[in-house]
Amino acid sequence: MTSPHSLSSAHDALIAIPKMFGYRPHESLVALPFADQRGGAAIRMDLPQVRAHHEPFIEALIEHLTRFPDCSDVLIGIYTQSPLGDEEPPYTELIDNLIESAAQVGIRVVCAAVRAGDGWREYRGDAAGELDELDDPHTPMHSVAEAIAIEPAPEVHLTKVASKVAEGYRQRIPGVSTALGAWRALMNEPDRPNDRKRAQYEVSVALGIMRPAFLEVLLADAAYGEAIGNEHARMCAAIRMAAEDECEGLEVDDSFANAENVTERCHLDPIDLDRSARALGVLRRILGALEPYQRADVLAAASWLEWARGGGTFASAYAHESHRIDPWQRLALNVIWNVELCITPGWIGMLGCQGGFRDNDFAQLLGTNE
Numbered sequence: 001m002t003s004p005h006s007l008s009s010a011h012d013a014l015i016a017i018p019k020m021f022g023y024r025p026h027e028s029l030v031a032l033p034f035a036d037q038r039g040g041a042a043i044r045m046d047l048p049q050v051r052a053h054h055e056p057f058i059e060a061l062i063e064h065l066t067r068f069p070d071c072s073d074v075l076i077g078i079y080t081q082s083p084l085g086d087e088e089p090p091y092t093e094l095i096d097n098l099i100e101s102a103a104q105v106g107i108r109v110v111c112a113a114v115r116a117g118d119g120w121r122e123y124r125g126d127a128a129g130e131l132d133e134l135d136d137p138h139t140p141m142h143s144v145a146e147a148i149a150i151e152p153a154p155e156v157h158l159t160k161v162a163s164k165v166a167e168g169y170r171q172r173i174p175g176v177s178t179a180l181g182a183w184r185a186l187m188n189e190p191d192r193p194n195d196r197k198r199a200q201y202e203v204s205v206a207l208g209i210m211r212p213a214f215l216e217v218l219l220a221d222a223a224y225g226e227a228i229g230n231e232h233a234r235m236c237a238a239i240r241m242a243a244e245d246e247c248e249g250l251e252v253d254d255s256f257a258n259a260e261n262v263t264e265r266c267h268l269d270p271i272d273l274d275r276s277a278r279a280l281g282v283l284r285r286i287l288g289a290l291e292p293y294q295r296a297d298v299l300a301a302a303s304w305l306e307w308a309r310g311g312g313t314f315a316s317a318y319a320h321e322s323h324r325i326d327p328w329q330r331l332a333l334n335v336i337w338n339v340e341l342c343i344t345p346g347w348i349g350m351l352g353c354q355g356g357f358r359d360n361d362f363a364q365l366l367g368t369n370e
Contacts, residue, residue, distance in 0.1 A: 010113030010122040014134050017042075017077045021313075023147040025079040029091075031061060032077075033107075035070040041348060044313055047080060047091065054094050058101050060342065065107055067349040074102065076112035076123075084116045084128075095123045148317050153289040157194035161202050161289035168207040176217060176233060179208025183218055184226065186282045187275075194289075202286045209297045212259075215331065218301060220262045222279030223271040223308050232262060259304060259331050266308050267346030276305050296326035303335040310348050312339045 013032070018024040020042060031043040043064050048057040065071050076098070082090040091114065099109045112123040121128040152158055168174075174182075182204035185197075192198050208214045213236040221229025283302045287295050303318035316339040322332035337343075 010111050010125065010127050011120070011129065011133065013075055013077055013111060014113055014115050014120055015136075017079075023142050023144050023313075025077075026143065027081070028079050029061070030077045030079070031065065032075040033065050033068050033071040034074070035068075035072050041068065041310070047078065048094070051093070054097060058094070058098050061098065062101055062105060062107075064342070065102070066105055067344075069349075071107055073108045073110045075110055078112070078114040080114065081117040083118045084114075084121055089114045089121045089123065090116060092123060099124075144313055144317055148314055150284060150287045150295075153194060153285070157199060158289050158291075160199045161206070161286075162291045162294060164199070164203040165206045165290060165294050168203065173210055174204045174208045176208070176211065176214045176236070179204050179211070179214045180217055180221070180229065180233065182208070183221065183282075186286075187221075187278065190278055190282050190285075199289070202289050206286055206290060206294065206298060209301060212330075215297065215301060216259050216262055219259055219304055219308075220265070222301075222305055223262065223266065223276050224269070225272060225275060228265075235261060259334070263304075263308075263334075268350075270347040270350070271308050271345075273309060276309055280305055293325060296322045296329050296332070299325070300329050300332040300335070304331055307335050307338060308345050310344060312342075312344070315339055 017030050017032070021030075021044070025044055027047045029045050029047055031045075033041055033043070043061065045057070045061060045064075048054055065074060076095065078091055078095075080090055084090070095109075095112050099112070102109050111125075113125075113127070114121055114123065115131070115134060119128065119130055120134055153161070182201040186192070186201050186205065205218070209218060216236055217229055217233045220232035280302060283298055283305070287298050287302070290298065299318050299322035303315045303322060306312075306315035306318060315335050319332040319335040319339070322329050323336060326332075
């Protein structure tokens with residue numbers, strides 16, 4: 001768990017948003033919806049670059065906000081490299097129109113502020129200051145690319161895992177049960193040192209994830225836990241057996257699985273945010289033990305988990321890198337499609353303004369002093 005953020009001013013909000021996201025937004029508008037001074041969701045959108053795009057941008061943002069049935073208030077932060085200007089800060093007209101549009105659907109913009117290229121300032125308020133007031137020298141903020149950069153494993157471990165994965169391409173890929181056992185061993189000991197056992201587990205997962213059925217099971221296990229992972233394993237096995245029966249005993253591959261079942265579940269049931277964060281850490285360590293050309297399937301898994309957690313920006317970055325390596329990686333293409341169409345997991349909206357971040361990430365907003 002992370003500590004709760006208590007936001008009582010535009011200054012506090014501009015400091016807190018990058019810490020919540022894990023990176024500093026670039027040319028972005030960030031909206032924090034909340035109800036009864038509490039929230040746990042966030043929306044980031046690329047800023048419109050021309051005035052003609054203001055109206056559809058506002059319409060899209062209002063549509064996002066109204067997906068939270070309990071949303072009564074919203075806090076807005078803008079991050080841009082444009083200068084503050086002498087008379088009014090950048091995007092003032094956009095904010096003015098947004099405030100009016102939000103009011104028409106019963107949502108109040110409590111606070112709006114901009115971090116510009118040469119300072120920060122509150123819209124419709126007097127608060128303003130220098131950029132160094134927003135930056136913590138002990139906690140440097142990264143760009144998205146820096147935040148998701150993969151740290152390579154030590155050379156000996158990388159060589160061991162990557163070479164075994166390369167050999168596995170020419171041999172039989174591990175079955176679902178073998179790969180799942182390796183995955184759970186890594187999940188149970190995410191900080192296990194880079195020893196022989198860890199290398200074996202990482203090789204099994206990196207090869208097993210090439211099977212669409214195991215990819216589905218891994219995502220279910222990562223998002224919901226072992227019981228749901230087992231349920232999806234049984235489901236995939238049953239579908240495969242039924243397909244083989246239809247084909248009169250011929251062997252059937254598992255291309256029928258493309259994370260569709262776990263994606264459907266994600267629209268209905270809240271995921272385990274703590275477990276999925278641990279799973280992302282495990283996937284990132286596996287990525288560090290692979291050569292770049294071997295990473296497409298693991299990157300696709302990471303992209304889906306980020307999407308399922310509501311992290312569209314990181315999801316898109318992982319998915320595009322997967323797509324660059326393997327243009328036919330179906331799951332990565334699906335994640336790119338979802339992000340570009342602003343399709344978010346249904347469970348987030350179902351939880352209202354409490355959805356999105358982990359418990360206590362966002363426990364107190366604007367004026368609460370509990």
